[in-house]
Amino acid sequence: MGCRGLEDLYPGGRRAGKRIELLAQEFKILEYLLRHAGEVVTRTMLLEKVWDFHFDPKTNIVETHISRLRSKIDKAFDKPLLHTVRGAGYVIRAPD
Secondary structure (H helix, E strand, O other): OOOHHHHHHHHHHHEEEEEEOHHHHHHHHHHHHHHOOOOOOHHHHHHHHOOOOOOOOOOOOOHHHHHHHHHHHHHOOOOOOOEOOOOOOEEEOOOO
């Protein structure tokens, strides 16, 4: 599945008509995940593309931001967009 586009999954900051407020880093993560929809995005990829880190900072910065993003884009909805692929990374999929 290719990226349906940021506008399709996050049009005007809304999901199913509900306004979702994101911080800058959360938006960058969401945008990167949407541009790679259906593909597993690793922690390293996010560190490099979102934070411009080319080393592992040995913190849980990615996990913390993913958790916050997930609580904003998935918590109030029946079907999640953001999925964890254990041992590999994260993937975003459009709800069926």
